[in-house]
Amino acid sequence: VSGKYKQPNSNSSSTSLKEMKQTSTVLPLALPLTLNHFSSKTNLPIYHYPGADYEEYYTTIDLMYHRLDLLHGRDASSLCRYFRQVATLDAATLFLSSLAFESPFTFIHNNRMSPPQSQLHTVESIMAYLKDTTGLLANPGLRPQIRQEVNALYNAMQHLKKRHQDARGSLRNYIIRRYIASVNGVLQVFPGCLLNNNYDPSQRLWYRKALQHPGKIVTTEPYLDAGGSGYIITIAHTIFEGKSNALHSIERDQPVAVVALDLSYGFFYKMILDSTPLCQMHNIKCLLFENEGYLIAHPSMLEPKTNIKNQRRPHEHLTHKES
Template identity: 90%
Template sequence: LGTYISGIVNTEQDDNMSTAQTNGDMTQTVSPLPAALPLTLNHYSLKNNIPIYHHPVGDYEEYYTTIDLMYHRLDLLRGRDASNLCRYFRQIATLDTATLFLSSLAFESPFTFLHNNRMSSPQSQLHTVESIMAYLKDTTGLLANPGLRPQIRQEVNALYNAMQHLKKRHQDARGSLKNYIIRRYIASVNGVLQVFPGCLLNNNYDPSQRLWYRKALQHPGKIITTEPYLDAGGSGYIITIAHTIFEGKSNALHSIERDQPVAIVALDLPYAYFYKMILDSTPLCQMHNIKCLLFENEGYLTAHPSMLEPKSNIKNQRRPHEHLTHKESYLANDILNHKNL
């Protein structure tokens, strides 16, 4: 991971203290912790038997015309085209294919794009969607560009290749995380976003303004996690894990200082399962009177046992961004008093 700090707090209370009578004076003795706690980590295997996706070698025109990708405006589909739609939590979705979302950054005139989405009729919006997808799949070069920036068509194709690998991983029944990953997605720096399972997104959505996107660009080459937040899609409290992607080079070498990321790949997990992964990988966290937590370099918590508890106005207010000083003030004070930590 990137810059993250794990903390272990002894939660033993004062009522566990033992008392002893010596010469009429009452003295207190505290049961000491073992000198060495069994801190062992069970590492998850990074290897898998799922092959990396390669698009089939064949005719160029056939490849473009068979791209299995839908535009995210699933609400505009009617009749037979809408037969494979379902409700995924609180979103209109499809489990058959990924969906494409183009933010205003992908268009030559962002204002025109936003204005048309707000003011145009459903029929006009459907016509725009059909024009965009026809242009992206066109192999003749005869269809006019519906207002996209020149590099967008190539980026859609590149992200589609990566999405096929993510889709195969998501659908593979052998994976232990299959039932816990809510969605996978990949976004380019120019406003192209592909999501699986495919779903409807708000037209004002902008991947570049999301926390997972900005944190990934701040820490290129590292895996980052966000603080827990409430999913707009209806899946409860989730965390997002993201990583940057660099442009492919023949020598496969990249310099974080010199090269710029071209895309960010991410996935959403339920927060409860994320915390379970921490407990399973660190047996020490399962010991009595031991509380494990995880916070990032600015002190905001990414994992804390209280986040699994129901919300209350007194003990567990569940602020949008919980800070270490709110939840573990004694630990924060101890860190500030020890500059070497």
């Protein structure tokens, strides 16, 4: 870019014109990005500026979008089969429900009607925006607070991931997965897995029960896991916004997220028996039911379903067993 400037001369009243050449770096309007631009080991985005020296802009967020079915080549080398799900043990996965988008209809339409290549481009745009530290990438349609929530939940997920991978933990082989969901539609899961696009955390029983009883540990009745791990129960608890004095009022404060984990039902009932010696005595039957009377633990629920027994499994009410 060239321009002409008038510069006053202190020795005379006349002025002279000088040509001054200014140079500037022209940035592209859009930064090309594909999944191949993510390092397969660190999952860090790398951007290339055409016509310029090689530069890298990245964050250290080790987080993958849940659409693992779109990965290919080296990016898919870390995938495995976890029960009946496509999964990864290297990182947590991020799921965004329609609530996280400015236009929920557009999000639903893209997931149902768009071809795979278009869905791949959407995933790339979302993850690049969430991991970008340069401020050069435009918001791909997320609500303004979503990026901050993703980062906040990621910090909590790192603790959950560390606990899940700790070989010293006595529950390591029995906790199927850990996850955390915000009230605005952000969900992170470890081990990372592929979820149905129609999944909505806010409609799940563990989420609703946790919000109905903020500040308390809630447990769902047994249900069949969609991921293929059999009958499980979910234990959940609300999370409040952090305060300097670490004090929260259930009456005044609103939960900002729900943290949960899935346990196999058989192990859950074993925990009850081990923690209560009375339950192991002859002619003693121990059962556990939730606030509406639906059974969470009962000896007969470990038995297989037949035409004459356990027909209502797993959603059985106390009156079905003890009336």
